[in-house]
Structures are given as structure tokens and as C-alpha cells.
Amino acid sequence: MKKIGITGQNGFVGRHLYNTLGLFPEDFQRITFQKDYFENENELDQFIKKCDVIVHLAAMNRHESEQLIYETNIGLAQKLVESLKRTGSKAHVMISSSTQEERDNLYGKSKKEGREALANWAQENDGKITGLIIPNVFGAFGKPFYNSFVSTFCYQLTHGETPTIATDGEVKLIYVQELVDIIINEINVGDSKPEFLIEPTATKKVSDVLSLLIDYKTKYFDCGEIPGTVDSFEHNLFNTYRSYIDYETHYPVKFRQHTDPRGAFVEVIRLGIGGQCSFSTTVPGITRGNHFHTRKIERFAVIKGKALIQLRKIDSDEILDFYLDGNEPGYVDMPIWYTHNIKNIGEEELYTIFWINEAFNSENADTYFLEVQI
Template identity: 30%
Template sequence: MKILVTGAKGFIGKNLIAELKTTTNHEIFEYDQDTEYSLLQRYCQEANFVFHLAGVNRPKEQAEFMSGNFGFTSELLELLKQYQNNCPVMISSSIQAALDNPYGQSKKAGEELLFSYSEETGANVLIYRFPNVFGKWCRPNYNSAVATFCHNIAHDLPIQVNDRSVEMTLVYIDDVVKSLMGALEGREQREDNYCVVSITHQTTLGKIVDLIESFKASRAERSIPDMS
């Protein structure tokens, strides 16, 4: 099988590709913003499955949300249509797609585009509205409060918490990858029109900070933290 992964150098993309290369013999087409466009054309012609993980989280201008999260998705789907490739397409959306902000609006627009594409072509589409994803290779000060807190606390840098009581829904990267591998094999879990990761964690911002700080303190105290 030939698998196209957009956003190949991103957080989720790197973890997914590592799993694919370790556990399967599939041919992986890795596409990122510095990949030659001609390769994307070939990949869209040959792919048997698409993991569309590319997106914009922290643009310099708000308009980049729509161009990055909607515009590139539109371009990708047009190429698939051009080559009459109706392979399954997975897209990484966000729980913020339900919110009225520029990022959420761009993610929602990408979702609607994919639903329309499915109706037009008959292709199977898998839309994941990910909550806050954390885990290995996640960049601090980018798209994860957990990664930022870990980095700053480990380096004795200040952190900013405006409201400790804020409820957080978290999902660990390995559980995301496990879900995506299942989707590749046709075993995705769905709720209504969306695919879901079965294992998520509910906590508060304050509890996350306290836990990470306890890990740092255990080094100085030579104690064993609660690893549950």
C-alpha cells in the first residue's frame, strides 16, 4: 500500500510515520511545506490512503488560518479528483471547529469541504476532531500547553496560568497513532460523522501544572512521584 502523509514533519506526522515504518512494509509518501510540489502531484496520483495532517496553528497573520487549513485542503482534494483517485482521506481537525474563532472557523471549513468531497466522489473520509494532543516530539511554545509547561518547568523558566480550574481534555500521541493505524485497516471508531480516539483524559490546568512540578521536585528530593 502507498500512503501519503501531509504535515510529515509535524508532531502527529512524525509519530505516525515512525509507527508506519516500524510496523508495516507500506510505501510512505512524506509531504511537508518544503517538499517539491511536483511530488505532491505524483503522490496524489498513486496514493492508496491519505493522512492529511498538515495545518496552521500559530500563523503570523489570522488570514493564514484559512489559507493553511482550508486552502491547502482544497488543493489536495482537487489533485485527487484530477487523477480520479477516490482513496480514503483522513483529516486532522480540532475540537475548536465547534468554536467561533479564526482557527476553529478554518478547521470547520476544511471539514465541510471534505464532506462535500465525499458526496461528490464517493470516497471514504475520516474526520478527527482532536482535543489537546500531548507526548513525545511535541514542540513547546507552539501547540501544546503540556509541552510548554514541561519545557519551562524543567528549565526553571516561569509559566503562565490564568485559571487553574480550566477543564482540559487531553489525548496522548501514542493513542492517536493507534487510532490512525486502526483507521488505515478500516477499524476506525465513529461518533456521528466524526472519528474518535477511544482513550482521552479529563483534568484541570492546575492539576497538570502540579503534576509536572512534582516530577521536577522529585529530582531534588530524590523521591518517587505518583506515576499513576
């Protein structure tokens, strides 16, 4: 079992990496990092001593002062080098740099010099270094106006704002989970690669990305339709978009019922995508679920009985409660990385329709069991 520490553990990429490593407890032990360790040599040294692998992600990406960005990033790398030397560490150190290394700006310069400082440490102390040169990263839970233009557009389109394009150039992109998978593979391989250029998985014009996101807003956010996705980039972009919806105010969504003397008709889901549809009956007092997905898109539609649907982001204590009643049918969609369940809180059988975007495969289920209630 490898002991992995992540500086910037609570940042955008750090949180995804930390949570993904947690899916493999037999292979990895996560060593907790707190950002104030950089201000306390003893705490930083103790952290370093515990780690077989250190993934250095802590950095400042944006600030009004480019000089402050430069000084902060260089300072963090230097503090890490000094601690590695003090402790005589033989850890495999991985540092995130950026394809902006070659640009004429202080951010790119800070990332390149930080990577080179750790490469020099490895060379002089028989250490291992992987210098990850990373293209633009997008994905769920990124910080708008900070991590990526994708984060900013998603936030604006789910919060009643109108995105604008400053420069409509082509951008090389990688989805955060794809990046995390590469990092974990490099952890397992364990080779030194002082300059490891990570290839983008998509190259898109900013306007093309915005056009897709506007389509998701029109079809999904406004009308509840699951849009068609032609490739993994669009699937990942759609999951990214969904993560910015304010679930507490958006759900549950009530269905439109068409009634006549015969009874009622309700359209449960309109699809531009395939998948698997099923239904369940649940007796009073029983709870189903308590699991989460990292890629799947899923809808719970209550058509008879009373239900409590609960969601909790796996690294949060906050539980979201949604009450649904078959007398006024409605649905809740499950966001990625949220464990979820559904409980019959009524006195009659609960009827629920479930839709998920891919048929169940026991060998690649993307289903991880975790209680919603802590």
C-alpha cells in the same frame, strides 16, 4: 501492504504517526511527503497517485494573525481536494480537525470547513473520508508555545523557567500515541466516517497538570527519583516531561557516594514505581543494546569499569555520547523513541545495573532493534 502518505509528516502528530507506521513494515509502506509539494501541483499529484491512504495533518495552529491561520488551513485543504480530483484518486483520506470546530474562532472554522471540503469531495467522487475531530493532544517532542500548554510547561520546567497559568479551566486531553493508535486502527478498518469524534482519554484542570509536572521536576529532574504514576495518563505525562530534558547537559548524573573504612555505598535508584532491576557484566570491546522503546522508562547505572553510552533519536542522525566510569559511578536514563547502547571501552569487565519500569514480556516487549550507529 497499504501505502500511507502523511501531509505534515514532520509535525508533532505526523512524526509520531510516521515513526509508528515504521514499526510495521510488513503492513505499511510510508510514502514520503515534503511540505513544498503544496506549492507544486505536479509533485503533489505524484504524491497523491502513490497513496492508498492520505492522512492530512498539515495545518497552521498558532499565529498572531487568525486570518492567516484561516486562509492557510483552508488553502491546504483546497489544494489537496484539487489534486485528488486531477488524479482521480480513490485514496482513503483522513483529515485532522479539532474539537474547536464549534468555537467562535477562525482556527476552529478553518478546521471544520477543511474537513467538510474533503467530505464533499468524497461524496461527489465515490471516495473515502475520515474526519478526525480531535481533543487537545500532548506528548513527547511537541513544540513549546505552539502545540500544547503541556509542551510549554514541560519546556519551562526543564529550562529554568517558571510556568504561569492564563486560564485554569478543564481541558480534554489525549496522548499522542493513543491518537496514533486510533488513526492506525481507522486505516485498517477503512470505513468512511465524515465526522468521527475522538473521545479524550483524560480531562484535567490546567493547574492539576502543572502540579504533577512540578512534582516530576522536584523528584526526578532535581533528585533522580522515578515518581509514582497512578494511571496511564500520569505515565504518559511523565514520559512527555522527560522528552524536554536537554540530555547533553543533564547527563550523565553522578551518584552520591557514602564512604567509610569498609568501602563505599551508593543509592542507585529511588522509586515511586515498580519495575525490574538487573545487572550485567560486559567484557572489553563488547556493545549491548541497540534498541529503543516507545513507552518504557529505563536507567543504565555504571558501577565498575568504563562505558560509552550512546543515544540517537530514531529519526535523527545526531548521536549523543556519554562517558561513564565506575570510579565515579553515574547513570543515564533512556528517553522514549531513542535507540541506545552501552559499550565497554575499558580494559576490565564493565558492571552495569539496569532498571526498567515494567517486567519483560516477550509478547509485548516494546523493544525495537535499531543500530545507534548509522
